Amino acid sequence: MEKIKIEKNSVQETLIIPLYGRKMCSEKFPELYIDVYAKKLCDRLDYDFSQLEKKNDSFLYEFGSLEAAMRQLDMIWEIKDYLKKYPKATIVNLGCGLDETGKACDNGLCNIVNIDFPDVISVREKLIINQDREKNIACDLNDYSWMDEVDGSNGVIFFAAGVFHYFKKDEVKSLVLKLSEKYSRGCLVFDSVGKLGLKLMMSKAIKNMGIENVEGLFYVNNPKEELKDSCVMFHSFKD
Template sequence: MNYKIEKNTVQETLIIPLYARKMCTELYPNLYRDETAVRLFGEIDYDFSALEKKSRSLMQRFGFLEVAMRQNDLAFEVRDYLRAHPNAAVVNLGCGLDATGRSCDNGSCKLYNLDFPDVIRVRDELLPAGPREENIPCDLNDTAWFDRIDASGGAIFFAAGVFYYFLREQVRALVQRMAAAFPGGVLVFDAANEKAVRLMLKTWIRDAKIKDVGAYFAVADAKAELGPWDSRLQISSRGYMLGYHDLKDPSVSGFFRFLARVGDRSMNMQIVRIGFGGEI
């Protein structure tokens, strides 16, 4: 029996990123693999026809490539942290139906997936927590969830496509509280400048039929803009299309590589890495 997701519900917002990860796996198999997304696609009862029609457009296919690169970059940062902290907490903020934590599992880390209760209900059905894994229903801005994270072996937090929908003050408050609660931990997330985020809100939010999102969080120069938030923060960033990978693969056209350069340079599409000073 497939899991039914109705149109115009909060749960429907999980479909677009899931479909994008499935399409990335099919279009760019040398660059990205998400077998969980492919499997879930077959287990969900939902009318994908509108998404399938759109998926043929050139810009939509570039959008899928953006998703693939973002997930790869975040996974790179998680694995990099785990090399030095094998027993760390790996925390997916605003997880949806994403299985990046599992794909980085080294056999000894602890996995946490956080999202709104409506989303976690779906996740519990489709991706029930495995060993050393916990699905936590919460509002990320209510930091009571801190108590659920065992960071005794360190902690790496990552957020894909999440902070754009936060007020700048909310991101700052959350980062400051995390720096105090998780010394020696790291937060990684994707960001872009104001021009790019405005464009994204016009397209993504319209496609996802999300209403009432007027606020957004944009970053052009991560170190200059976020550094003053707290003296404990160690901030760096890399372009998220080409900062981790040169995209020289037969599945990626020269035109897409050109668009990737434009994204990283003109739109400041980046992965921001914030280290929280102090010892674990």
């Protein structure tokens, strides 16, 4: 089977760390987390995993892998809970990378939309076959034209896993406002880091995204207070 080459220090390389983290977490903590897709995808990549493999036994890397996996479980729980009320809703993976959370939540009735930059979607489509009721959109999330392709008439839940760290605060606020205006029954699930967490990310991952200046990037230290004060478009909020 043909392998897909991922170049070092490229935007595509930022897809590797969360994917490999889910793979390692699934292998190390199977009683907590199982990801049937991650290992298969890693096996399809032409990429030097040696540096990541060296870090496998370090506490920080193990913690990071576990955190990424638990984040996915939290997302899955929220999505499945939303589908109980809106079983025919659309699940929208914002900044999807090589993530297949949509498939993990599929109830046989919902629709799944995966959105990311064109070069990321190009890699994704070489590795992952869409199922029925699933489609990809190659677009910058800040170009709201992608919303024209997302049907929210039966409900819609958006989720962003490890994505908003790379956005400026004003970009996140603008996006959330636009979503709230267009999708009255919509729901948004996302994770965030605090200011210290953002500082720890001010190296390889952010530079590979072409971000030189981290001033103004999105972080949340006190979710309930900061989101309530700055994002009046949230009708309800829980952390």
